[in-house]
Amino acid sequence: xTRPDSDxxxxxxVLEQAIAEMREGVSVRDEWRAQLLSKLPTPPRRRxxxxxxxxxxxxxxxxxxxxMKVGKTRSESSVESAASRVRFSIRAPLAARVSLVGDFDRxxxxxxxxxxxxxxxTWIVDVHLPPGRxxxxxxxxxxxxxxxxxxxxxxxxFGVPSSVIVVARVGGR
Amino acid sequence: MRARWLGFICAVPFALRAQGASPAGAxxxxxxxxxxxGRLADSVRxxxxxxxxxFAKAAEGTLKGANEERVMAAVRRLARELSEAKAALGDxxxxxxxxxxxxxxxxxxxxxxxARLRRAAxxxxxxxxxxxxxxxxxxxxxxxxxxxxxxxxxxxxISRGAADAQLATLRSEVERDITGGERPDVAVQRxxxxxxxxxxxxxxxxxxxxx
Numbered sequence: 206x207t208r209p210d211s212d213x214x215x216x217x218x219v220l221e222q223a224i225a226e227m228r229e230g231v232s233v234r235d236e237w238r239a240q241l242l243s244k245l246p247t248p249p250r251r252r253x254x255x256x257x258x259x260x261x262x263x264x265x266x267x268x269x270x271x272x273m274k275v276g277k278t279r280s281e282s283s284v285e286s287a288a289s290r291v292r293f294s295i296r297a298p299l300a301a302r303v304s305l306v307g308d309f310d311r312x313x314x315x316x317x318x319x320x321x322x323x324x325x326x327t328w329i330v331d332v333h334l335p336p337g338r339x340x341x342x343x344x345x346x347x348x349x350x351x352x353x354x355x356x357x358x359x360x361x362x363f364g365v366p367s368s369v370i371v372v373a374r375v376g377g378r
Numbered sequence: 379m380r381a382r383w384l385g386f387i388c389a390v391p392f393a394l395r396a397q398g399a400s401p402a403g404a405x406x407x408x409x410x411x412x413x414x415x416g417r418l419a420d421s422v423r424x425x426x427x428x429x430x431x432x433f434a435k436a437a438e439g440t441l442k443g444a445n446e447e448r449v450m451a452a453v454r455r456l457a458r459e460l461s462e463a464k465a466a467l468g469d470x471x472x473x474x475x476x477x478x479x480x481x482x483x484x485x486x487x488x489x490x491x492x493a494r495l496r497r498a499a500x501x502x503x504x505x506x507x508x509x510x511x512x513x514x515x516x517x518x519x520x521x522x523x524x525x526x527x528x529x530x531x532x533x534x535x536i537s538r539g540a541a542d543a544q545l546a547t548l549r550s551e552v553e554r555d556i557t558g559g560e561r562p563d564v565a566v567q568r569x570x571x572x573x574x575x576x577x578x579x580x581x582x583x584x585x586x587x588x589x
Contacts, residue, residue: 313406336509337477338477340438359520360481362439362452363449364444373546
């Protein structure tokens with residue numbers, strides 16, 4: 206149910222304070238978090254997941270689309286759609302440094318560093334990608350690795366394979 | 379209070395964009411390569427083609443240890459494919475569509491087939507509408523689906539209003555079928571027919587635009 210804005214303005218201060226407190230993130234001790242996560246079932250395999258930002262709401266989606274357009278040059282502006290958040294992950298327990306490289310960051314190993322996940326063996330990073338086809342790889346201690354769960358890029362101009370991810374438009378038709 | 383939240387929400391995309399892009403561009407390019415790509419980019423920009431893919435390709439080659447000659451050969455080839463894609467898709471094609479079209483050409487699709495997809499989509503044209511069909515086409519052809527069979531299926535799906543997500547599903551299901559031993563053309567025909575049946579069950583089929 207929606208309420209008119211005038212009702213919102215007349216909310217009691219105590220109600221506003223309660224709402225503000227509910228919006229605050231709940232801090233949990235790391236040990237508790239680790240125990241809780243250890244009780245959760247392990248997924249069958251780790252792989253990239255695409256999570257759309259629909260829950261953030263219409264306002265955020267509009268701002269996201271506007272923000273992406275403002276940040277692009279004319280030649281880059283392409284699809285009129287919000288970007289999608291994509292999680293990349295790769296298992297590399299012995300690696301000291303892992304980063305995501307691809308056409309979206311001009312293959313710059315310093316642009317998108319990955320971080321170790323809670324298990325200490327998997328490296329993850331979330332990035333926002335515009336709809337379309339993106340060629341990428343993982344730079345694991347300086348060596349390029351493909352994603353074992355992603356399609357192999359058809360163009361292999363340099364004799365080193367890459368992976369491909371396709372991001373669909375939000376509600377694209 | 380509301381103004382603060384609105385400000386926060388609007389700031390989010392800029393912060394998120396910053397995490398995924400290198401503002402310095404392509405730092406690992408050698409000066410001579412940067413100049414050579416820059417010159418090519420100037421001529422490409424003059425005819426309305428996107429230049430970012432050229433710098434990304436040069437950076438990819440450099441990171442992968444290719445010499446400058448090989449990098450420039452790949453960059454020039456990409457520039458030619460972008461130009462051919464624009465000729466096939468028309469001046470209204472977006473940068474993402476041109477990149478996807480260039481990828482399809484790289485996979486071996488003839489420019490005439492790209493033009494067929496554009497004609498199929500003209501009744502439903504919207505910016506970026508052809509990105510997913512072109513990506514799907516390139517991917518299927520790379521998996522040994524004949525370009526003719528792939529385009530025919532995509533024409534049918536586009537004209538019936540298939541969503542991007544359905545094309546993405548088609549792409550992954552065809553890949554799975556081929557891996558499972560099915561003949562590529564049979565896989566794409568069977569899977570696309572299944573999607574068409576679903577679309578016809580959802581709503582009356584849209585009239586197919588004339589070729």
